Amino acid sequence: MILVARMVLRRVLLLVPLLLGIILFVFLVMRFSDMDPASAYFQGANPTQEQLHQFREENGLLDPLPVRYADFVGELVRGDMGISVLTRAPVVDQVTTALPLTMQLAFLGLGFAVVLSLLLGVTAAVYRDRLPDQLIRVVSLTGVAAPAFWLALLLIQYAAVDHGWFPTGGYINPNDSFSGWLETMTLPALALSLPVAAQLTRIVRTAVVEELDRDYVRTAVGSGLPPVVVVGRNVLRNALINPLTVLGLRVGYLLGGAVVIETIFALPGMGKLMIDAVRNGDPAVVQGVVLTTAVGFVVVNLVIDILYLLINPRLRSAT
Structure with a gap:
């Protein structure tokens, strides 16, 4: 039983780098996709470029990618997946x-x-x-x-x-x-x-x-x-x-x-x-x-x- 417990623990520990890799992959795919949180937030309101820029700056969308990734991982560790820009509800609640x-x-x-x-x-x-x-x-x-x-x-x-x-x-x-x-x-x-x-x-x-x-x-x-x-x-x-x-x-x-x-x-x-x-x-x-x-x-x-x-x-x- 001790041997089995060791092997199970080893597999659990191997999940940590795997999950970090998955998070990184999803993060990069979403950042380079055509979806723009600022445009979705002002959907149907015809915002100006200044309003779009202000939204991106207030929500950290203009920060360097490493900083945004670190913030993203930190939020996930706290159980925070962000806020839906359409419903203004936490994503965790919807999921x-x-x-x-x-x-x-x-x-x-x-x-x-x-x-x-x-x-x-x-x-x-x-x-x-x-x-x-x-x-x-x-x-x-x-x-x-x-x-x-x-x-x-x-x-x-x-x-x-x-x-x-x-x-x-x-x-x-x-x-x-x-x-x-x-x-x-x-x-x-x-x-x-x-x-x-x-x-x-x-x-x-x-x-x-x-x-x-x-x-x-x-x-x-x-x-x-x-x-x-x-x-x-x-x-x-x-x-x-x-x-x-x-x-x-x-x-x-x-x-x-x-x-x-x-x-x-x-x-x-x-x-x-x-x-x-x-x-x-x-x-x-x-x-x-x-x-x-x-x-x-x-x-x-x-x-x-x-x-x-x-x-x-x-x-x-x-x-």
């Missing part, structure tokens, strides 16, 4: 309001992807080179090639418009009605998760096939253990190491893809906040959304690394 919905969508989609990939991947491996395996291969290839927004439109047309099983959009808070929340989130989560499930299915199938060909599986089956027990207790645990690593990378896709999916289904999450900020030229909000998404991706991958370490004893012993 904390929109983030829970995006997290709900991303993790519900992650749950769908994990369940579907395990069912299809294990089934394809057990029935390899037979009809179920061939059908699952075709379905997984189709899912990998299909973009999430196209799947979203198909799901809306089939499940919402043609049959009325789910609403076409909108959001119901789970505290108000859990069944209503599930109805409004099912189609967006499915559209977001199907491409990820298709990719994971192929990886799970390959990993399970490799494990099924190992000697210990033949020994266990030959000794009289039911194949279901062997697959569930031994094969699946050993085979999930590689898919778990890939799953960490796919979480970034789920968080990023939520931007498009939320727009299609009219969900008031980080995606809608980002689109509205880009449309209205509000750089502080765009910056806050991008930073929050990037940090979330890094933290989730840290959790995946820790889980990978815990379920892989060979990695612990090698380290």
Whole structure:
């Protein structure tokens, strides 16, 4: 346990330079973008050049880049992401309001992807080179090639418009009605998760096939253990190491893809906040959304690394 705690601590410490690099990258991209906080602040008011210059000077927009970066990092450490130049509200408040919905969508989609990939991947491996395996291969290839927004439109047309099983959009808070929340989130989560499930299915199938060909599986089956027990207790645990690593990378896709999916289904999450900020030229909000998404991706991958370490004893012993 001491060794595991050391390795976890080491990975946590490595996050510090990584997060500083992410902050620097986002800072530079936003500073060299076409978005002008001064123009957005006076939007529709026809300000003079003197007013624009005064706004930039009062808000430190004319300071050298190193000074502005240091101030920016200091504000982030204090939990301050700036003020929206349009709503005059703190960006932190807007992000904390929109983030829970995006997290709900991303993790519900992650749950769908994990369940579907395990069912299809294990089934394809057990029935390899037979009809179920061939059908699952075709379905997984189709899912990998299909973009999430196209799947979203198909799901809306089939499940919402043609049959009325789910609403076409909108959001119901789970505290108000859990069944209503599930109805409004099912189609967006499915559209977001199907491409990820298709990719994971192929990886799970390959990993399970490799494990099924190992000697210990033949020994266990030959000794009289039911194949279901062997697959569930031994094969699946050993085979999930590689898919778990890939799953960490796919979480970034789920968080990023939520931007498009939320727009299609009219969900008031980080995606809608980002689109509205880009449309209205509000750089502080765009910056806050991008930073929050990037940090979330890094933290989730840290959790995946820790889980990978815990379920892989060979990695612990090698380290």
